[in-house]
Amino acid sequence: MTDFSFSGQKMTFLAEDLMLNYTYSYENDDNQSDTCCSGTVCNWDTSRKFAAVFIPVLYSLALTLGLVGNGLVLAVLWQKRRMWSVTDTFILHLGVADILLLVTLPFWAVEAADEWVFGKGLCKITGAVFKINFYCGIFLLSCISLDRYMSIVHAVQMYSRRKPWMVQASCLGVWIFCVLLSVPDLVLLDTYSEPRKGDKIECIYSFPIDTMSEWRQAFRILYHIVGFLIPATTMVFCYTCILLRLHRGSQSVQKQRAMRVIMGLVVTFFVCWTPYNIVLIMETANTIKSQNQSVECDTYTTLDISLTATTTLGYMHCCLNPVLYAFVGVKFRRHLLELLKSLGCQISRWVAPVSRKSSVWSDSVDTSNTSAF
Template sequence: MGNTSVNNSDKVVYLCDEIFDFATISGVFFILIFIFSVAGNGLLLCVLLFYENLKNATNLFVLNLACSDLVFTVTLPFWATQMLHHWVFGDICCKLMTAAYFVGLYSSIILLTAITLDRFITVVLKYWPSNQVRRQRFAMVACAAAWVISIAGSLSDAVKVKAEKHNIPVTCGPPSDDPDVKLGYYLQVSLLFFLPFFIIVLCYSAILKTVLQSSNRKKHRTVVVVLCIVAAFFICWGPYNVMLFILPFYEHISCNAQERLMIAYHICQILAFSHCCMNPLLYMLSQKLREHLLHLFSCEKVRRKNSGRVTGQWTVIQRATSVTQNSADMLELRSL
């Protein structure tokens, strides 16, 4: 039908039937992100649990970030199913997956803010009374607070959503015509996204100023790795959150503009969701973690090689035993 409009009380509504459906592409990307995230964060957890000291504050933060990414990752196959087909999992699962989605999102940003504050205290506030024990306690309290706050914040989102029919397909989401839901979401995103972003920018401005004035290369590397992790989060999630604010204000636009807007929205969504599989790649900037990962794979190869050697030796012993037994039988027959 192209650009067909209906005039009702000076309000133009465009009925667009030929808009390119980007949702199918998004669903495929969600499945790929799920696979890479499970593999990457799973390996990262193995390295941390087997080779790292979890009493270290930084390692504790990284461990919780990996768990946060995995909680978020669990929801991706469900959103992919909705994109490729429609929501088939019922109302209860809709609420559970929405809660897990926001728990993963909120806990990530709270943990990143805590990591930034930890770096700020360590690098900038040199005379602050902080030792390893206090840093460990701060990390434990911050991680616990991140999970409690994110779970509490996700409950309101989970209560609002429901699996309902819009025309024919069943979708999982909040009622689109409820202004209170939109207002609550805007307030929550402002508090749990833009406020931490403002805090992180201020802290890292002071951190970078201090680091550039020092000559400690080790401190340089640590700050660069953490900065890359924080920057990746906001580069991935920033455009998507901005898009969520823009969408409600573009109700009366042409079909071509609406198509471009929806394509941009889906691209920003894919970029945001891909963040859960980026952290393991960024952690590999640390040489120590790369060595642990190589050691993890080499130990597995050695184990398989040793297992193969044992199997081969057992086969040789069996053959030698068989040959000896046959020789004894032949000697016995000749003596007869």
């Protein structure tokens, strides 16, 4: 049996369905050979045992930290909803997307530890919800970078204060596009029971056998281009131009803080998602290679474990978004302290007056009208 991974979800296919150029021999032999392509099925116990422990623990950590962080962001935004800027609106949708993605993690954790026990309907719905919010979070980060780029580098306001509905319309457009990207999940995700794994039920993609290779390659290309290459290129270009523009100006404390935050945004995005994309490319190349020549089972096991680890690292980005877009801001901390004070916490001596001229997240001059710093 061969396992593939896409955006954290397992795509599992029977070996005979892969239509590879070599033949598997399904012998009832517990001591299987370690050679993947010499007529014996590889033993995947190592990678499965790793996933059964690693995924539930890390997903639980991501869920807890992500819900607390994004929950605080949404609470502060709701408290200061009358003074939202464009960036605040994007951050609101980003927080919602991160939370909706995080709430799907317990389903995948249960599947990794045991099996999929939630039925075919929830398999399709959970997979689609995951995909919608996975892409939505990345696209919203790109929207924020584009808005800042136009405001700071070209002094052009993409959204007018007099037409606040425009930014909401942009966010709605992002959500609709992400829903369209999730349609294949609603159609192709299904539950499957594998006898060789003790009849363990999994929520997996069920590709048409005659076009399985084409479907799989299309999914991989779609993810690499739409889910990583385009947003990564957009962020690097926009934030590089912003940094150059800020560097040429006066080096005030506010600008130095903004430059540090921008570098943090870009570095964190690449640290979280680049390892997964590299491993995914290696796994794809290894699968293509296996169609023509023998590939050691140790290679498959290493790649499978690496995909599990790097996928979880990517999900931790949902936990870091509140830190990057909110907690580093002096103004957000003040608003948060005010919120805690309203709940009865004795912290009044730490709360400083807050100006209403800029974003909820900014303590600097609102040069761009969208600064989240």
